Every structure is written in C-alpha cells, then in structure tokens.
Amino acid sequence: MRFDIISVQPDLLVSPFSHSILKRAQNKGLVEIHIHDLRKFAINKYGQVDDYAFGGGAGMVMMIEPIAKCIDNLQAERAYDAVIYMTPDGETLRQPLVNRLSLLQNVIILCGHYKGVDERVRQKYITHEISIGDYVLSGGELGAAVLTDAIIRIIPGVLNDESSALTDSFQDGLLAPPVYTRPAEYEGLKVPDILLSGHTPKVEQWRFEQAVERTRQRRPDLLQE
Ligand code: ADE
Numbered sequence: 001m002r003f004d005i006i007s008v009q010p011d012l013l014v015s016p017f018s019h020s021i022l023k024r025a026q027n028k029g030l031v032e033i034h035i036h037d038l039r040k041f042a043i044n045k046y047g048q049v050d051d052y053a054f055g056g057g058a059g060m061v062m063m064i065e066p067i068a069k070c071i072d073n074l075q076a077e078r079a080y081d082a083v084i085y086m087t088p089d090g091e092t093l094r095q096p097l098v099n100r101l102s103l104l105q106n107v108i109i110l111c112g113h114y115k116g117v118d119e120r121v122r123q124k125y126i127t128h129e130i131s132i133g134d135y136v137l138s139g140g141e142l143g144a145a146v147l148t149d150a151i152i153r154i155i156p157g158v159l160n161d162e163s164s165a166l167t168d169s170f171q172d173g174l175l176a177p178p179v180y181t182r183p184a185e186y187e188g189l190k191v192p193d194i195l196l197s198g199h200t201p202k203v204e205q206w207r208f209e210q211a212v213e214r215t216r217q218r219r220p221d222l223l224q225e
Contacts, residue, residue, distance in 0.1 A: 001104065001155060002032040004074050005144050006067065007111040008049055010037045016145040025158045033148070036074075041066035050114055059115035067110065067121050074108060082127045083108045086140030086147070087116060090129030095170035097130070098150045109147065111140030173222060177210035 005013055013035050016022065025031040039047040043065050050060040071083065081104035091097065101107070110117070110126070122129070132143040152158055154165045169176040180191040194206045215222050 001030070001102070001151070002034070002078075002106045003109060003148055004034045004036060004080075004107070005109045005111065005148075006036045006038055006070050007139075007141055007144070008038045008062075008113050009111075009139060009141055010035045012139070012141040013145060016149065021158060022149060022152055025152050025155065028157065030155055030157050031152050036070055038062075038066050038070060041069040053115060057115075061115050062113060062117040062121070064118045064120050064124075067117065068124070071108060071110075071125050078106055080106045080108050083110065083125050084128045084130055084147070085110045085112060085117065085122060085126040086132075086143040087112045087129050088131050088134070088136050090131040092134070093130055093132050093147060093150070095150075095168075098147075099154065101128075101147075102151045102154050109140075109144045111144050113139045170222075172211075174211040174215045175219060175222070177207040177214065 007013060017026070017033050022031075022033075026033060038049050042048050043063065048063075049066045050062050053059065053061045074080065082101065084101075084107060086109060110121070130143070130147060132146045137143060159165050165171070167176065180195060184191045184196060192206070194202055197203070212223075
C-alpha cells in the first residue's frame with residue numbers, strides 16, 4: 001500500500017514512520033510512505049500556501065493552487081483510490097473505517113492547517129474527510145500519523161504474529177480482555193487460575209466473557225450498535 005501525505009509541516013511526519021512497526025512495514029516492502037512538502041508548490045518565492053479568508057475573520061485558509069498542483073502531479077503518475085482530508089469536521093475514525101481503508105492500494109492524505117482548506121479543494125479532490133476525534137489539533141499531521149498507523153498494523157504480514165491484529169480491541173466490536181505475563185503472582189496480585197490451566201477452550205471462553213464485561217462497563221455504546 002502506498003501513502004502520499006501532503007503537509008506544510010513535513011518534519012512532524014518523519015519520526016512516526018521511522019520506528020518499530022511502521023518502519024518494519026516499509027523495510028519489508030509492504031508499505032511505501034511519501035511525504036510531500038506543500039511549500040514546494042507555493043504560489044510565490046516566499047513559500048505562500050495560505051491567505052486571508054474572503055469575508056473576513058481571524059485565521060488563514062489554505063489556498064487551492066498549491067494543493068491542486070501537488071495532487072495533480074501525483075495523480076498524473078498513478079491512479080489513487082482515495083484522497084483523504086484530515087479535518088475535525090470529518091467522519092470520526094473507527095476500526096471499521098480503518099479496515100475498509102486498509103484494502104486500498106494508493107492513498108493521498110492531505111493535512112489541514114490554520115482554518116482549513118479552501119472549500120473548493122474538498123469539492124474537487126477529496127473523497128474522504130476523516131477526524132480522529134472530537135477535539136482540535138494544530139494540524140492534520142498527527143491525525144494522519146494515527147490513521148496510517150492504524151491502517152498499516154492490520155496489513156497482512158506487517159505484524160509478526162498474524163493473529164494479534166485480529167484480537168485487538170474493536171476488531172470484533174468488543175474491547176480487548178485483560179492480559180497477564182510472568183510472574184504468576186506479584187506482591188499478592190495473582191493471575192486468574194484459568195489462564196494457568198492450559199485449557200484453551202476455557203481460556204477462550206473466559207477471554208470472551210471478560211471482553212463483554214469490560215465493554216459493558218466502559219463502552220456500553222459499542223454493545224448497542
Ligand atoms: N486537524 C485538526 N484537528 C483534527 C482532528 N481532530 N482530526 C483530524 N484532523 C484534524
């Protein structure tokens with residue numbers, strides 16, 4: 001899967017992709033990540049990519065020309081399955097959307113800044129508008145990092161233990177059950193006997209019950225959907 005991420009702060013995106021699972025996914029050739037500095041497509045030699053809002057008011061608006069040039073260049077090279085805009089007024093990111101996006105081949109992600117992009121960018125280019133939650137970030141970069149991380153970890157072959165992405169919280173509509181490792185007892189805190197029993201069907205049943213109970217307590221909304 002190939003991601004082209006367009007940003008006015010490309011430095012913010014270097015670190016998330018240089019570590020652990022995301023780095024390994026790239027090294028294995030399963031994922032390509034290309035970060036594009038929008039200022040390279042600025043309308044003048046001062047690197048301008050934003051301007052005052054028509055109608056007045058505080059805050060700058062990202063201009064259509066630099067974004068159009070950048071996206072047009074990319075789309076001239078290959079077909080894209082999605083052009084995603086990271087924005088607090090987009091669809092809230094949840095696991096089913098992550099799962100659907102993980103099936104795509106080539107994806108552009110545009111990171112918003114300031115007061116957002118000129119509405120005509122959304123009309124002309126954007127196929128998906130995604131928010132990572134009901135709060136406002138300084139820009140879309142951290143949201144893009146969250147989105148790509150969530151997608152990449154479920155691409156087959158990325159995680160060493162193939163089954164572990166399938167047992168994530170949310171994958172079956174439930175939160176994940178509690179997990180334990182050695183020691184079996186720590187300062188009087190004991191691991192539940194069932195997990196030490198070696199009886200796999202009983203362990204599975206216990207995990208399912210714990211997942212349901214945890215979801216009922218913490219996220220009852222998930223059980224109602
Ligand atoms: N940009 C600013 N806030 C955001 C959010 N909550 N999700 C995605 N992109 C954003």
